[in-house]
Amino acid sequence: MSFFQAPPQLGNQYDDDAFLQGYLARTLPEDVRRSLTDEFRELGELSGKYFYEFQLRDRLNEPVLTQWDAWGHRIDHIEVSPLWKEAEALTARKGLVATAYEQKHGALSRVHQFTLNYLVQPSLDVYSCPLAMTDGAARSLLSLGNKALIDHALPRLTSRDPATFWTSGQWMTERTGGSDVGLTQTEARKSPEGWRLYGTKWFTSATTAQMALTLGRPEGNGPGGKGLALFYVETRDAAGKLNGIQINRLKDKFGTRKVPTAELTLDGALAVPVAGLTDGIRNMAMMLNVTRTWNAVGAAWSMRRAMALARDYARRRVQFGAKLSEKPLHVDTLAGLEAEYQAGFLLSFRAVELLGKLETQTATESELLLQRLVTPLAKLTTGRQVVHITSEVTESFGGAGYVEDTGLPRVQADAQVLSIWEGTTNVLSLDALRALAKEGTLEAFFHEVEGRLAKVRDADLRPCVTVAQDALEHARAWVSGALGNPTTLEAGARRFSLTLGRTLELALLSEHAQWSLENGHGPRSKAAARRFSKHGVDLIRDDIDLDDARLLA
Template sequence: MQPFNQDPPGLANQYDDDRVLRSVLARRFEGAIPAEVEDSLRRMGALAGGELYRMQLADRLNEPRLVQWDAWGNRIDEIELTPLWRRAERLAAEFGLVATGYEGTYGALARTVQFAMVHLFHPSTDLYSCPLAMTDGAARTLIDSGNEQLAARAVPRLTTRDPARFWTSGQWMTESTGGSDVGASETVARRQDDGWTLWGRKWFTSAATSQMALTLARPEGNDAGGRGLALFYVETRDAGGRLDHIEVLRLKDKLGTRKVPTAELMLNGTPAIPVAGLTDGIRQIVPMLTLTRTWNSVCAASFMRRGVALARDYARRRTAFGQPLSRQPLHVQTLAAMQAEYEAAFHLCFELIRLLGRAEHGEGDDDERALLRLMTSLTKLTTGKQAVAVSTEAIECFGGAGYVEDTGLPVIVRDSQVLPIWEGTTNVLSLELLKACGDGEPLAVLRRRIAACARACRDDRLVAAVSIAGTAADRALAWHRTAARAGRAALETNARGFALTLGRATALALLCEHAQWSLDEERDGRARAAALAFSATQITRLEAIEPDDVALLAV
């Protein structure tokens, strides 16, 4: 007698199968998605659910490898990439994963089209989105820097669709003194007769195979702290193709993102060019952080979508206790809750992207620019936490199979876990959000946006759901006013709860607004069902613990 073997989960075309993505695009393009946009996304959707996903499963055990010496004893420090990463690099250029954001075809909607593609590409390419995020950030930083010479040299390569010319960029900020406290960086910049050279160790470099990098260093004689750092441009290889005074000390052994060649580098006199003066480097990387945090947010939603897609397909294939999981009420409720979290995260991301596109094309007003700054931190920290929770639920939907490595499922959890860490941890971004609140006016702008979502809702159940968002936001804003009067310690102690409350309240409001549009224009009640399910979750995350009690518990 042959034992029973369970069919594994599969993926369909990831564009055609994602109602949420297609609905948001239809709304942004006022009902008529351009044919060339839909064709490109459908082709990427077929790759993401087909060839790339199969490569990902087949390539599960393959990781990047550092070859430090050649056969004759020469130090070469070559990093060998996986086959999927090499394929992803070419596709990223051809499909314009970076280029689309800089082409004028779709105006302020260019970023929407770009990140729709990123959403499909990311979960099937072993985080090749990581170097692409830094590449996008570098292009914008160089454009905004006013350094026309550097921009003219690098930006056409960073934004090309020609794989033979395409460059990626590293973002070398983290040192062993701390990832978030970049003001403590130890890398020194020394002026030479023919330019500048950099000396120091970069503790995490996630794009060590890139052709260029932007990095922080302190010019000799500058003051300590962040103000004394300058932003430098580095091309990683010399005219002969060798690393230019850069040593790869090792590749990091990480919990997840194991396909990303994260390296520890030593800069031993690496030639570099100041991007925009010799101070205030941290301020100059703000455009980069805006984009990398946006990428991080979209990738979080994308990982959620992947977990849900696999779990839903498996529920149709797996029979237990006499019927498929897809007909068992408790399992269906679990899948619905995961889908609701995904939809909320998606709408939060694509509101941020809408604001970004308008700002880059000069269409946003002062309120929208303030909202963009606020929502960059808010969206990243909220979606990062959501991704970890949803990916954990997703692999639980497979029972023991979800815990077995050769199913390819556990990697969803391991790779999602980096998203609350990369580009600023939840706590760091919560503190940045406090700064972005300023005198409170940006919070008033956000509250008005939530109110606009409420006004758009006419369906009785959506009106009730969106009122939950308004109540949570009001509580958060009232807390902020009270805490601000009590002092910095009071603000910081519950900054995380404040941020997550605002993030989830905003996500709920945006989800309700879209659900009303979908009811009206698509005659589809599924977005409303998601909004109602999300409204039943814990939206308010503020805690009532006093600062003195927190201090006692932490000791």
């Protein structure tokens, strides 16, 4: 008798996500939640059916660069995949960017917006990449106050009309590398028409966007980040021709292959300074707030999609006389992954909540300090979690997980970038230390964690509280002792930052578990908190041996 494996299937990604529904019930006022449920359910259905099936059919349609037309004209046209074209129209119609700026629900508008994206983006082949930068550009223009650019660009970046909606690029990376943008070599020269940019951008992720924000060094400015300026660039002129931009090639990447990532040469691209002719890196701060938050929530929705596929497959796949979902070892493996996912979700959406308060000017002084720290912590912590979970899920499918035409390897490959984009784990760890340098930040973080833990009363959750408290005290002691030794501080920054991130995750998960028990949402999150507390929350080492490290590096 022939035997064929049954592929995993997805249902409505809102109806099937009890954890998301619990979070929304706890976070949103009841009337707001009820008013949004149909919208969430609609996107959940599109995500689990239409767009998921479209994604599988569209798997081989990657971006194509045509540099020359048949008559020898340089055109540098990029054709994106059919799914991406439909995703752009969906973005406008459903307000996947606009919702945050319409602010119908005040600070909670960010929760509304990111829930929409959390539901549908796993089926849109990383279309979230240009949307993160579009959102970041819109917020940057608003925060920097250039009225002419706000009036011109913001209505397009936040439009609900597919015919007028724009996306934005964020062109920072040059041949000198990604993180040390102070080494930027692009030069800005004054011309009769305005400022023009000359240089090469080595890695641009939204090359098909209508505009971009980028860094350049105005002629005569000194070296380093202080001498850079933030510029606004429209990619094409009124005639539709590229604005002093040449697309050299598309990148051949491990993952995110639907994203048209390119190398660009700027050869006199007409540009407008966004906020003066210096302090370009400082002026990018709000953009990073937004794009790092997108990155963290992207990790959450990627973990959720991986788990949904693995769980459905486990109910279908029979091995050694029983379904995988009945095998104790397989059940134990998936349970550990679920605990990590729930913790990562809550941390990423805590960053979302704080961003909403920052933008609506409703944050307390303590919350402002907390937001500056939690954003890099959420990005770096979830970035590591999603790589682990998607790797384990690939393995849970056996050989099928390693075969490209199942679509499963893309889940893992696309997730790998989330620990790299917007700053690697190490870079974000150092950024977390910089955030802590501001007086009161560590105290604000401790107050946040302790406040969450104080709400936990269930006896079975008390061990989770103890684990979190112990990790918190260890972190306080370690950073206090390391402050006088910059080498030790830097060497331990990664473990310290991951400890802070995972400690806050455990506190958030324990609090949510307590709420779930008290409000009829069951013991599932309690089980997740208890398991997560045993996964390694305190990662700090007091015995870092740098001599050994140098020998081994």
